[in-house]
Amino acid sequence: MREWLRSKREFLGLTQEEIASRAHIQRAYYTMIESGRRNQSVKVAQMIAMELNFNWIIFLNFKVTK
Known part of the structure; x- marks a missing residue:
């Protein structure tokens, strides 16, 4: 789990759909x-980080x- 990524997104008040x-x-890929x-x-x-x-x-x- 990339907790740091989820935390950053939630801190900014964004949904997975918005970032995707x-x-x-696709949202499923971002998930x-x-x-x-x-x-x-x-x-x-790079796009996600931006x-x-x-x-x-x-x-x-x-x-x-894997």
Whole structure:
């Protein structure tokens, strides 16, 4: 679980749907990223990070292992 990602989104008062829409991805895909079930591309990481106002590099520290 990427608790830090969920906390950041909730702190800003945004829904998963809003972040997904702004990042141009499906809400289900965003949900899997936030829950830690999927990794995202660099481009998607950058778009999410831009919307939530953090450095996208943090995603590299929290990769999902299969």
